[in-house]
Amino acid sequence: MEHTQTYDDSTAPGEDGVAGAEGGRLVGSDRVLAVLKELARHPGGVGLEELTRAMGSPKPTVHRALGALRRAGLAGQDARGRYVLGDEFLRMAFAHHEARPEHVRVRPVLAALAHRFGETAHYAVLDGHEVVYRAKVDPPSGAVRLTSTIGGRNPAHTTAVGKLLLTRQLSSLKEVEAWTGGSPLERRTPRTLCAAADLHRELEATRERGYGVDDQENETGVNCLALPVYLTSPTTPSGAVSISALAYRTPLATLVDALDEIRALLGPLGEPHR
Template sequence: MLLALKALAHHSEGASLDALARELEAPKSSVHRALATLRRAGFAEQDDRSHYRLGTEFVRIAFEYHERRDEVDLVRPVLLSLADWFSETAHYAKLDGSEVVYLAKIEPAGQAIKLTSRIGGRNPAHSTGIGKALLAHALADADAVRDYV
C-alpha cells in the first residue's frame, strides 16, 4: 500500500491502474485493493478518467507535519550538503533589525580555519556575508535601502 502511495506522488496528473501496476510490478488486483484502501482514507482520489492521484487528506497531513517541523530540522540537510560541497562553514540565520542571528551552523570535518560564529550569536548584518545576502533580499528597492541606512 505504501508503495502505491509513493507511486502516486510521481503522477500529479494522475495515473491509470494499468500504469501503476506496471510501475509497481504488481498484479492489478493487488494495486486496485491498495488504491481502494487509500481512497477510503482520503489518501487517493480517482477522477472521471479512472486515473488515480494523491488525495486531499494525504496532502493535508503532509503539510500539517511539514509546518510543525522545526525550521532548523528543515534546513539542516541543505547546510550539510553546502558544507560538504564547498568544504566551508554553512550558516542559517535570520535578520533581526540590523543584525543577523545565527540559528544553525555546520562546520565540515577537518576544516583548518574555524569561524567564531555561534548559534544564537549576533553580528551587524552589513558586516557578514550571510547578512549582506539577507539584506539584499529584504531591501527590495531604493526606498528600503534609504530607510535601512
C-alpha cells in the same frame, strides 16, 4: 532511469504484527506505502494499468493497496477515473509543513535572498546520504524549474548543502570511504565528485572556507552556494540555506563575491552561539 520493484500479495508480520519485507519484496503496509509514493510521482493522475507497470506488480496487488489508501482518504480518483493523491493526504502534508517552526523562521530569509539575487533559495537538511528540502522560495521573476521541490531529495555529495553538512560528520578519508560503502557515488553530471578521495578533498576545502559550493555537480547549468543555519541548536547547524542559480546568469564566482552580503541577510540564523 526509473526503477521498478516487485511486490508480493503475501504478508509476513513481524513481532509487532506489521508486515514488512520478505525475500527482498515489499509486503503489507510497506507495499501500500510504496503505492502512495508512486502516486505522488503523477500529479496529473495515473491509470491502474500504468501504475501497475511502473511498480512491476500484479494488478490485484496494486488495486488492493489503492483500496486501502482510498478508505483512509490518502488516494482518490478524478473525473477520468485516474488515481490521484487524496485530499486528506494533501491536507496533512500542507498542515504539517506550515506548522514547522523552522519553515516559519527561515522563509523571510529565503525570500530576501531570492529577491536580492533573482534566483531560487532553499532551506534543506541532511538525511543520511541525501538532503531533504524543507523550504523553497523562487524569485519574483525569471525563475526556472529546478529538480528541487519541498519534501524532495537530492544526493548529498552532489549538492552544496549536502557537502557543507557532511563536514560535520565525515572528518577523515576513512569515514568518507565508509559512508560511500566502497562504491563509486551516483554521477549526476560530468562534474559530480564520485570517488571517495575526491569527495574527502572537497569536504576538507568546504570545512576550511565555511560554506559549500555546487559547481554544476547536481544539474548542468546550475550552481549553488550554501551556508549553515542554526534553528534548533546554538552550536550545531539544523540545516543550510542555499542559493541555486543559473550559471550563465549568476556565476558561482558572483555568489562567492557576495558572501558577506549573504551572511548579513541570514543575520542571527547564520551565527552559532557558544
